[in-house]
Amino acid sequence: xxxxxxxxxxLRAAAIGxxxxxYVPLLLVLVNSFSSSATFTWPPPSLTLQWWQVAATNEGLRxxxxxxxxxxxxATLIAVVxxxxxxxALTRYTFFGQEAVSLLVLLPIALPGIVTGIALNTLxxxxxxxxxxxxxxxxxxxxxxxxxxxxASARLRRMSGTVEEASTDLGxxxxxxxxxxxxxxxxxxxxxxxxxxxxxxxxxIIVTTFTAGPGLQTLPLWIFQNLFRPNQSPVVNxxxxxLVVISVLPVYLANRLSGDSAGAxxx
Amino acid sequence: MSVDTTLTPGRRVQALLHRRPALRLTGLLTPAxxxxxxxxxVPLALLLATAFFDTNSFTGRITYGFSAKNxxxxxxxxxxxxxxxRTVGAAAGVTAxxxxxxxxxxxxxxxxxxxxxxxxxxxxxxxxxxxSYLVKVYAWRILLAPEGGLLGGASPGYxxxxxxxTLTYLWLPYMVLPxxxxxxxxxxxxxxxxADLGARPWQAFRSVVMPMLAPAIAAGSVFTFxxxxxxxxxxxxxxxxxxxxxxxxxxxxxTDLPFAAAVALLPLLVMAAYLITIRRTGALSxx
Numbered sequence: 001x002x003x004x005x006x007x008x009x010x011l012r013a014a015a016i017g018x019x020x021x022x023y024v025p026l027l028l029v030l031v032n033s034f035s036s037s038a039t040f041t042w043p044p045p046s047l048t049l050q051w052w053q054v055a056a057t058n059e060g061l062r063x064x065x066x067x068x069x070x071x072x073x074x075a076t077l078i079a080v081v082x083x084x085x086x087x088x089a090l091t092r093y094t095f096f097g098q099e100a101v102s103l104l105v106l107l108p109i110a111l112p113g114i115v116t117g118i119a120l121n122t123l124x125x126x127x128x129x130x131x132x133x134x135x136x137x138x139x140x141x142x143x144x145x146x147x148x149x150x151x152a153s154a155r156l157r158r159m160s161g162t163v164e165e166a167s168t169d170l171g172x173x174x175x176x177x178x179x180x181x182x183x184x185x186x187x188x189x190x191x192x193x194x195x196x197x198x199x200x201x202x203x204x205i206i207v208t209t210f211t212a213g214p215g216l217q218t219l220p221l222w223i224f225q226n227l228f229r230p231n232q233s234p235v236v237n238x239x240x241x242x243l244v245v246i247s248v249l250p251v252y253l254a255n256r257l258s259g260d261s262a263g264a265x266x267x
Numbered sequence: 268m269s270v271d272t273t274l275t276p277g278r279r280v281q282a283l284l285h286r287r288p289a290l291r292l293t294g295l296l297t298p299a300x301x302x303x304x305x306x307x308x309v310p311l312a313l314l315l316a317t318a319f320f321d322t323n324s325f326t327g328r329i330t331y332g333f334s335a336k337n338x339x340x341x342x343x344x345x346x347x348x349x350x351x352x353r354t355v356g357a358a359a360g361v362t363a364x365x366x367x368x369x370x371x372x373x374x375x376x377x378x379x380x381x382x383x384x385x386x387x388x389x390x391x392x393x394x395x396x397x398x399s400y401l402v403k404v405y406a407w408r409i410l411l412a413p414e415g416g417l418l419g420g421a422s423p424g425y426x427x428x429x430x431x432x433t434l435t436y437l438w439l440p441y442m443v444l445p446x447x448x449x450x451x452x453x454x455x456x457x458x459x460x461x462a463d464l465g466a467r468p469w470q471a472f473r474s475v476v477m478p479m480l481a482p483a484i485a486a487g488s489v490f491t492f493x494x495x496x497x498x499x500x501x502x503x504x505x506x507x508x509x510x511x512x513x514x515x516x517x518x519x520x521x522t523d524l525p526f527a528a529a530v531a532l533l534p535l536l537v538m539a540a541y542l543i544t545i546r547r548t549g550a551l552s553x554x
Contacts, residue, residue, distance in 0.1 A: 003468055008379050014371035015380075015388075021368075022395050022439065025406035028417065032409065040409050042417050078302075086299035093292045101296065103551065104303050110489055111538050112497020114513045118520055118531045119310035122317050125524070126329070142306045145299065173281040174291065203399050205500060210520065223401050224500070240402040247398035251390055 026244050033241035038234050055238035064222035071133075071218060072201040075140035079197050080190060082141075083148025088182075090149070091156040092164075108143040116143065117210030124211065132213040139211035140204060144197035151193030152186060159185050192254040199250040203243075219243075311535075318529040329525060337529035347515070351533050354511040357431055358495035364435040365442035365491045366484055373443055377450035378458075389447070396440040401500070407433040408504045425507035433505050434495045441494070442487035449483030450476070485550035492541060496534045 003011070033051060035044030055061060089095075090102060108116055117139070124135045163185075167177040205220035212221065223239060226232040274282065284291050321334040341347050376388045395403070410417045411432075413424040423429060453476070461471035499513030512534050520527040542551070 003378060007468060011371055011375040011379050015375035018368050018372045018439075019391060021436070022392075025403060025410060025436070026395060026398060028409065029402055029406045040412070082298045082302050085295045089292055089295035089299075093288070093295075095292060101300070104307070105299065106551070108303075108307055110493060110542060112493050112513075112534045114497035114499065114516050115311075115314070115531055115535045115538075116307070118516055118524075118527060119314040120306065121520060122313045122524065122528060123306070123310040126313065126317065138306050142303065145303070168285070173278070174284045175281055199397050203397075203401075205401060206497070209517070220399065220401050223399075223405075227401075227405060227504070236405075240399065240405060243399040243402050247394055247396075250397045251393045255386075255390065 029237070029240045029244050033234075033237040035237070039230065040233075051234035051238050055235045058235050060217070060222060060226075061219075061235060061239060064217045064219045067217060068202050068219040071137055071140055072198045074137045075144050075201045076194050076198045078137070078141040079144035079148045080194050083145045083193065084152055084186070084190060086145070087149045087152035087156060091153050092161055105146050105149050109146050113143075113204075113206035114210075117207045120207065121210040130213070131211060133216060136208060136212045136216060136218075139207045140201040143204075143207065144201055147197040147200060148190070148193040151189045151196070155186055155189035188257045192257040195250050195254050195257070199247075314528050314531060314535075317525050318532050320525040322523045322525050327522065334525075337526045338532070340526070341529045341533065347530070350510055350515060351512055351537075353427075353509075354496055354513075354534070355537060357427065357434070357511065358492045360431045361434040361438060361495045362442075362488045362491040364431065365439050365487065366446075368435070368439055369442040369446045369487070373447040373450050376443075376447050392440050392443045392447075400437065403437055404433055404501050404504045407436065411505055425505050427506070427509055429505040429507075430502055430509065430511075433501050434498060437501070438491040438494050441490035442484070445483040445487045446480060449480045453479055482548045482550045485545040485548045489542065489545065489550065493538050496537060 031044065032040065034047045034049070035041065036046045036048040036050070037044060086101075086105060090098065090105075120135070120139045120142070121131075124131050128135070164177055164181055167181045168174075172180070203220060205218075205224060208218055208221060212218065217225070219239070223236055226236050284294070317329070318338055319333055319335060321330045321332070321336055322328070323330050372392070376385060376392075380388055407429070411422050411425060411429045413422055423432075457475055457479070458471060461475045466475070496511075497513050499511060499517045502509055502511045502514055512530060515530045516527045519530070545551070
């Protein structure tokens with residue numbers, strides 16, 4: 001398809017239009033965090049760093065960030081261990097029910113979060129004695145597994161299994177082969193998958209609402225709760241701005257580590 | 268074997284694993300199967316069962332006996348069915364809008380933009396995906412505020428339009444990425460062949476590009492559709508008084524779990540039907 005010059009210009013204009021649509025709201029959030037007005041006014045009357053100082057010392061906000069980091073770290077750890085093993089099984093073996101297992105791994109992100117959320121809520125409140133910190137971690141780990149599986153499987157498929165076979169033929173034990181051959185090649189993809197899983201868990205709110213124990217507040221839950229409190233809105237604005245800025249990190253790091261952004265395609 | 272007795276237990280396990288691939292496979296698969304069974308399949312089964320329980324209206328406790336009351340209620344009350352229809356309609360609208368916006372952007376990225384700027388464009392599309400969901404909805408809440416918002420009097424205000432617009436904004440990258448990958452993979456040969464055979468660009472787009480893009484669009488639509496159909500927070504923030512299925516589930520899960528479970532069966536069934544329909548396009552292997 002040879003595109004004519006007008007077609008190229010039209011496509012360029014459309015692309016600029018769509019990207020503007022994507023970035024204007026994010027810029028608005030950034031600028032808004034420096035506005036001297038406590039309520040939203042546009043343009044901001046003047047710019048100030050005052051709210052950033054207020055936010056930096058906000059106890060509720062800090063506690064929520066700590067909870068979010070703890071949950072995301074644990075969920076990521078579980079997802080990396082389970083996901084790595086599963087991706088080895090899915091790419092290095094053919095077995096009965098392979099497609100079903102792939103689908104099972106995928107389901108927690110292919111089905112709506114509210115279904116996952118209320119299903120887990122039913123399990124925890126009706127069968128396992130209530131919601132705690134660990135039910136929240138379990139909920140997050142469940143949808144993080146697929147991220148790790150996707151990242152690791154993509155790498156394993158591109159890397160031929162013959163190297164591992166050679167290692168086995170030369171007398172290496174399964175552990176030695178994993179440690180000296182497979183793992184070094186897989187490391188980048190695993191770190192990238194872990195980063196994306198962490199970011200996903202850190203931002204999740206729907207499954208979180210249904211699985212967090214009483215009194216637990218992750219950062220998204222904290223923001224949601226304070227969104228409707230006018231006196232908190234400057235602090236919420238700052239938290240929002242910080243989240244916009246740090247969203248660059250997972251993309252940048254995952255890109256550098258895995259050498260491709262394919263894994264990032266499926267959140 | 269006599270040699271084995273000199274080996275440490277660890278070595279013996281490894282020797283066994285070495286000889287038995289089936290054992291290795293079992294070891295690799297078991298953690299995932301146990302975890303997803305316990306924390307996904309069992310909960311889904313419990314959800315299904317709970318939809319057929321009832322709640323004692325005095326004590327608020329669940330009565331564990333078969334009752335089709337909630338399911339029948341959900342399936343026969345016009346108000347719930349209307350909510351379901353609106354939810355599916357909104358999700359379909361969001362998906363259509365995402366395709367409409369993703370096609371020109373992805374085409375530009377894959378066919379017009381210079382090789383050097385492609386990774387930058389890709390990063391530009393990816394980054395907003397990792398900006399907080401809540402923050403993005405919040406941004407649209409400010410933008411669309413009927414009074415004192417950025418758009419002022421031109422704002423459509425909170426309602427269905429705002430919901431569809433915000434959800435489209437949220438899930439757009441999920442559509443751009445597979446469509447971009449789809450167009451990139453056919454860059455060159457197919458398109459040149461179409462041109463050599465005399466196809467005009469529009470013709471080539473319709474009869475060569477679109478059929479080949481169908482699986483990519485289907486893959487993207489799983490996310491745009493599924494994420495929209497289960498949403499309740501966006502509706503709460505920019506929907507005004509409007510409600511989607513998610514809001515019904517959220518509003519009832521702590522007081523009447525069986526009813527909330529019965530409502531949750533609707534998005535579950537719709538998504539299951541959707542996944543089964545698009546399975547034929549081969550889209551699921553692209554997720």
